[in-house]
Amino acid sequence: MQKERIVGKPVFRKEGIAKVCGAARYIDDFSLPGMIFGATVRNAIPRGRVLNIEFGPGIPWDEFTVVTAKDIPGKNYIALINQDWPCLADGFVNHPQEAILLLAHPDRQLLPLAVAAVRIEYEELPSVHSIEESELQQTIVWGDDNIIKSYVMEKGDVDAAFALPEIVIVKGEYSTGAQEHLYIENNGAIAAYSERDGVTLWGSLQCPFYAHKSLLGVTGLPEDKVRVIQVETGGAFGGKEDYPSMIAAHAVLLAMKSGHPVKIIYDRMEDMAATTKRHPSRARHRTAVTKDGKLLAADIEFCLDGGAYSTLSSTVLSRGTIHSGGPYYWPNIRVRSKAFATNTPPHGAFRGFGAPQSLFATERHMDRVAKAVGLTPEEFRRRNLLRTGETTCTGQVIRQQIDLEGWMESALDHAGYYEKRARFDRENTDSLRKKGIGLAVFLHGAGFTGSGERYLNSLVGVDATAEGRVRVLVSSTEFGQGTNTILCQVAAETLGIDYEVVEMAPADTSVVPNSGPTVASRTTMVVGGLVHSAALGLKQTLIASGLLSEPYTSDAFQNAAKSYIAKHGALCSMSRYQAPPNVYWDDQKYSGEAYAAYSWAAYVAEVTVDLTAYFVTVDDFVALQEVGRVLNPVLARGQIEGGVAQGIGYALYEKVVWDRGLMMNNQMTNYIMPTSQDLPPIRVFFEEIPFEYGAYGAKGIGELPMDGPAPAILNAIAHATGEDFNAIPLLPEDIAERLAARTSIAKEMAAV
Amino acid sequence: MRSYPADYELITPGNLDAVLRLLSDEPGRWTAIAGGTEIMVLFGAGKLSARKLVSISPLSELREIFEDEDWISIGSGCSFTQIRRHAGVQRHFPLLAKCASWTGSIANQNRGTIGGNLANASPAADSSPALLAYAAEIELISARGTRRIPYEQFHLGYKKIALAADELIRAVYLRKCPADSFCYARKVGTRNAQAISKICVAATGKLHQGRVEEIRIGMGSVAPAPLHLVGTERVLLGAALNDATIAEARKALLSEVAPIDDIRSTASYRKLIAGNLLEELLREFAAWGDRK
Numbered sequence A: 001m002q003k004e005r006i007v008g009k010p011v012f013r014k015e016g017i018a019k020v021c022g023a024a025r026y027i028d029d030f031s032l033p034g035m036i037f038g039a040t041v042r043n044a045i046p047r048g049r050v051l052n053i054e055f056g057p058g059i060p061w062d063e064f065t066v067v068t069a070k071d072i073p074g075k076n077y078i079a080l081i082n083q084d085w086p087c088l089a090d091g092f093v094n095h096p097q098e099a100i101l102l103l104a105h106p107d108r109q110l111l112p113l114a115v116a117a118v119r120i121e122y123e124e125l126p127s128v129h130s131i132e133e134s135e136l137q138q139t140i141v142w143g144d145d146n147i148i149k150s151y152v153m154e155k156g157d158v159d160a161a162f163a164l165p166e167i168v169i170v171k172g173e174y175s176t177g178a179q180e181h182l183y184i185e186n187n188g189a190i191a192a193y194s195e196r197d198g199v200t201l202w203g204s205l206q207c208p209f210y211a212h213k214s215l216l217g218v219t220g221l222p223e224d225k226v227r228v229i230q231v232e233t234g235g236a237f238g239g240k241e242d243y244p245s246m247i248a249a250h251a252v253l254l255a256m257k258s259g260h261p262v263k264i265i266y267d268r269m270e271d272m273a274a275t276t277k278r279h280p281s282r283a284r285h286r287t288a289v290t291k292d293g294k295l296l297a298a299d300i301e302f303c304l305d306g307g308a309y310s311t312l313s314s315t316v317l318s319r320g321t322i323h324s325g326g327p328y329y330w331p332n333i334r335v336r337s338k339a340f341a342t343n344t345p346p347h348g349a350f351r352g353f354g355a356p357q358s359l360f361a362t363e364r365h366m367d368r369v370a371k372a373v374g375l376t377p378e379e380f381r382r383r384n385l386l387r388t389g390e391t392t393c394t395g396q397v398i399r400q401q402i403d404l405e406g407w408m409e410s411a412l413d414h415a416g417y418y419e420k421r422a423r424f425d426r427e428n429t430d431s432l433r434k435k436g437i438g439l440a441v442f443l444h445g446a447g448f449t450g451s452g453e454r455y456l457n458s459l460v461g462v463d464a465t466a467e468g469r470v471r472v473l474v475s476s477t478e479f480g481q482g483t484n485t486i487l488c489q490v491a492a493e494t495l496g497i498d499y500e501v502v503e504m505a506p507a508d509t510s511v512v513p514n515s516g517p518t519v520a521s522r523t524t525m526v527v528g529g530l531v532h533s534a535a536l537g538l539k540q541t542l543i544a545s546g547l548l549s550e551p552y553t554s555d556a557f558q559n560a561a562k563s564y565i566a567k568h569g570a571l572c573s574m575s576r577y578q579a580p581p582n583v584y585w586d587d588q589k590y591s592g593e594a595y596a597a598y599s600w601a602a603y604v605a606e607v608t609v610d611l612t613a614y615f616v617t618v619d620d621f622v623a624l625q626e627v628g629r630v631l632n633p634v635l636a637r638g639q640i641e642g643g644v645a646q647g648i649g650y651a652l653y654e655k656v657v658w659d660r661g662l663m664m665n666n667q668m669t670n671y672i673m674p675t676s677q678d679l680p681p682i683r684v685f686f687e688e689i690p691f692e693y694g695a696y697g698a699k700g701i702g703e704l705p706m707d708g709p710a711p712a713i714l715n716a717i718a719h720a721t722g723e724d725f726n727a728i729p730l731l732p733e734d735i736a737e738r739l740a741a742r743t744s745i746a747k748e749m750a751a752v
Numbered sequence B: 001m002r003s004y005p006a007d008y009e010l011i012t013p014g015n016l017d018a019v020l021r022l023l024s025d026e027p028g029r030w031t032a033i034a035g036g037t038e039i040m041v042l043f044g045a046g047k048l049s050a051r052k053l054v055s056i057s058p059l060s061e062l063r064e065i066f067e068d069e070d071w072i073s074i075g076s077g078c079s080f081t082q083i084r085r086h087a088g089v090q091r092h093f094p095l096l097a098k099c100a101s102w103t104g105s106i107a108n109q110n111r112g113t114i115g116g117n118l119a120n121a122s123p124a125a126d127s128s129p130a131l132l133a134y135a136a137e138i139e140l141i142s143a144r145g146t147r148r149i150p151y152e153q154f155h156l157g158y159k160k161i162a163l164a165a166d167e168l169i170r171a172v173y174l175r176k177c178p179a180d181s182f183c184y185a186r187k188v189g190t191r192n193a194q195a196i197s198k199i200c201v202a203a204t205g206k207l208h209q210g211r212v213e214e215i216r217i218g219m220g221s222v223a224p225a226p227l228h229l230v231g232t233e234r235v236l237l238g239a240a241l242n243d244a245t246i247a248e249a250r251k252a253l254l255s256e257v258a259p260i261d262d263i264r265s266t267a268s269y270r271k272l273i274a275g276n277l278l279e280e281l282l283r284e285f286a287a288w289g290d291r292k
């Protein structure tokens, strides 16, 4: 392999200096002439009819622009997979915090008072607030049966396997809670409208073309009259995939009606209460295993709480379903999955997208299956981990040379696992501080599921400017994770020029082609691959024109590009997605190549459970993963460290307190995310096996680290305490309840 | 920000006398703002009912720590940073230094004041248990003069304090205790930093011939106001620190705490942890006695 100059190196972030110096401009830093401010009046009840809206006293209402569903020129829904998510509730509300009215006024500070002064009268109707309530189907709140989506994924003959003699059957139920994204920058958008130019929308968002599509529907304007521009975005984690389309539509409606540009910025309380969160889940596992610990069959039921509208639930469910088997070889497996509607704000995309939920259940369950057959967690896994040539639960043949057993062993080594496990077992007996160590092995599919990438049909460009600078043209966005840097690295490497010569074209739908949404760990692998081929095209054009010949310097390249443009007007090369060979997927049977590539990982968590306060501290964390080629080691490490931190929060700290669909702890003082003082050293290790069809061998990284921490930590807690905890978030209160009951029983028994 | 700024008035008279005069001229109309770390949170959330604010933050009269042979006095306007860095506080009142160091974050400690912490009267306030354990006194000041009362009598009920409408907290007084006392403090918060206490405890004590000669325990978040555990102390005084005494003390504790379920924790967790912390502190107390 040729030695690379830029790929694989920790080059600086493209936007890093601007961010560090405070020069980066986020949406609330922008202002337009004549701009006014918008705010949202939201529903207060779980479900029901809006009977009357009254504009209360003390507010100069005649100065306000007011928008209701009646003012929508196009269609009243935010276009995602279905068309059931209203832009503004029209007489009927399905969850607390649903938008009913929009207000705009030049005085930003007046808006909260105006919002509070709107009085809405409702007729309240019965509502449901959990998977359990929804599946009872006593109150139907969505469709005919509350079921937003269901799948059956089946391989082999599960029932026959469970009927085999001499097998051990292990059952378990696992659940996970909602999680808030807590991007540093809250949501916000600015919209402008004129009859001549149509609509322009600037926003803090992940997917400019998603917002674009929604705005076409809501405004009824033609494509060339809607323009969406992503500005610097302060974190997203999936939380700015779907909901920004809603805010965009609101800002646009106010701008169209008022005749002024309108800015809407959510404060933290509104952002937490009204926008999407990670889907809560429940998984029920029934596993058949031989007495010597070979997995025979799984029968899994996996359910999500989708919230009040379908939004992205079907695709989150799909990924969760496919990841339910974990990194194991199952001769037989059946996963029946359902996403249920509840009267909660719709749950949405969040780093991992269903996989953290189902993998939590699977990896917790595997420790329990191991115990049932008298094996250690690692020995049991050793006997069942997938190997090259075997098939996943969708029947996908693993063609990559993987070594899960070796990687697991290596993670255990780094963690000092064997020595610690033995020592903790010895020392725990007399201690009020119980120590434990736990393991999770898992996988994460990169890119869209199944035929998704084919439908996306992404298009990418690389062009040159008259000054001889090279630009990457994509709608893939930067929100802290490193898109700008990685894609420029790929272009510079491919073109054989300096990294500094390459820049990103603005993420503006009127400038860049649709390279798909910035989600699903697809940007480096898929979009990066397209940047690579577009860049190759650019280079070939220049060489074919006779203006450039190899070998060349970066300067020579720039001069050639300048001459080319002087002569021909423009220099641009486009590249469209082509599926790697042998990738087929059957949407009906849910079988085939679910993902072009998987990333693999083995994580080890070491914990202390303090039996005075029942507080869990994660003392050490080893994260080892195979992610294909690492294109930027600093960014990659940052992804893993951040993902592990977020995973620790998911497991032990972050609990959304609900009251009938309303988030009660919508402030960072009461919704507890871990701080630097709560995090262990996170030790990151990469194995790199270049993936043939990813940019310079890359696979997906971003979501993977979200999947492993929760099960590794709960497995460690089970080791420390001897108790199985199967639900997250696991807070001290939960541990206290269980362990205190156990100790008082033990004490009573000792006293007898 | 959910409040309308023009609805609020903020003035800065610049000296203590002027502030006191204002408070006595229009009693109940003005609310003092010191570090603002409570008030501005309410303002941001649109929940600040006080409309007229008088800043006491610049008042140097309130920002000093004095130390003599027997006492340390801490001005109400002293920040937690000032308190935890003060050599005398560190030496004689380590529990207070500790409590100051685990209040909020560094930024918070730079702005938040002890007067604001006490006047805000949260049952979860982190300075309270230490002040109860040290039998602190609190000095209140108004245009009418000053008065000094045991801190213990300052809290009257949930968010009710013995502060008249024209009064400010001037200072907290701590009497130095003999160097050979036992002391203990622990905060159980929602996390290790930036955490409101689920429960917080501080204690001082002395042993004589293996028996408890003195003990004072303050606890936060287990009652409508910070709690001095007098009933528990009664059980402990004169007793040897054995398993039976500890069990008795745990029982007594349960009869005097009355925690609630709230957004941060549950009553049953708080009860259990209160007992566990008491047990931990008594076992450390016993071990301290053994070492001597």
Ligand SMILES: Cc1cc2nc3c(=O)[nH]c(=O)nc-3n(C[C@H](O)[C@H](O)[C@H](O)COP(=O)(O)OP(=O)(O)OC[C@H]3O[C@@H](n4cnc5c(N)ncnc54)[C@H](O)[C@@H]3O)c2cc1C
Residues within 6 Å of the ligand: B031, B032, B033, B034, B035, B036, B037, B038, B039, B040, B041, B056, B076, B077, B102, B103, B104, B105, B108, B111, B112, B113, B114, B115, B116, B117, B118, B119, B120, B124, B125, B126, B127, B167, B168, B169, B170, B194, B195, B196, B197
């Ligand atoms: C992020 C964050 C974290 C926090 N963490 C903690 C924590 O861990 N532990 C904890 O205990 N608290 C915590 N707090 C609460 C707060 O910081 C403390 O209570 C602080 O001591 C308040 O002091 P202040 O000077 O800022 O009060 P202010 O907001 O200025 O005032 C609070 C109240 O006290 C009154 N007041 C102030 N000074 C006087 C005076 N001299 N005389 C009479 N009345 C007065 C005011 O009128 C007001 O009613 C936290 C707050 C925030 C925002």
